[in-house]
Amino acid sequence: MASSTSNPLATGGMHTKLVAAQKATQRGIDTIIVNGTDANTFQHLVKGHKTGTWFSKVKSPLAAKKHWIIHLNQPCGVIEIDAGAENALKNSLASLLPSGIVKVVGSFHQGDVVEVKSRDTQQVIAVGISQYSSEHINKIKQQHSKNIQAVLGFMTSEEVINRDDLIVI
Known part of the structure; x- marks a missing residue:
């Protein structure tokens, strides 16, 4: 090795x-x-x-954008998710919604690359571009997407990480 x-x-x-x-x-x-x-x-x-x-x-190469996300960026923080969100990311190619987020580690900005970690296994399962800052995610975590506007006073996206900006490892 x-x-x-x-x-x-x-x-x-x-x-x-x-x-x-x-x-x-x-x-x-x-x-x-x-x-x-x-x-x-x-x-x-x-x-x-x-x-x-x-x-x-x-057989299925990474798109250029996803290659850039996973290989050319140092993650700025970690988003920890529950089992339901983990299942959706791994098996349904879903976006990461705030309802599945249980914890945010580190300080990062909207547009930064972050790791997504399983709460159950503590393993990094994905890497992606966050649509919200760590400060804003802490306010909307475990909330339904329809509540983002009411909680933050604005809504950039219904997803914290869009599936097009997410690479499941």
Whole structure:
């Protein structure tokens, strides 16, 4: 198993290569990790020889926006959800509504990327772009969407995270 390092002189070990391969295959790109110091490696590949470690692309690649959300952003906070919301996200490709939110961790703004965590397992199950700040979510959590306007005095969206801005892990 490859691991990351905190060595400031490190230039990209196996862990970095595996992360890059994962990102590429999720976008629908077959990926090969090869020995870059062997001058014959490229010729072997051109001739169709199987060399190095091959990673096959996924059958359903992530859309560019979802790839950007999950790989190019550091989550700014965590939204913890109940079992009903977890089931809806995992099995129905639903948006995250305020009624299923039980806890907000951290301080973040509307438009920030956040992690969505299961209350039951404490595992991160999704990553997405929040339609509301942490302050506003704390006020509308466990509320029906129709109450957002009354509670906040405005309504950006009925969803805290729209399914188009959500990646279930």
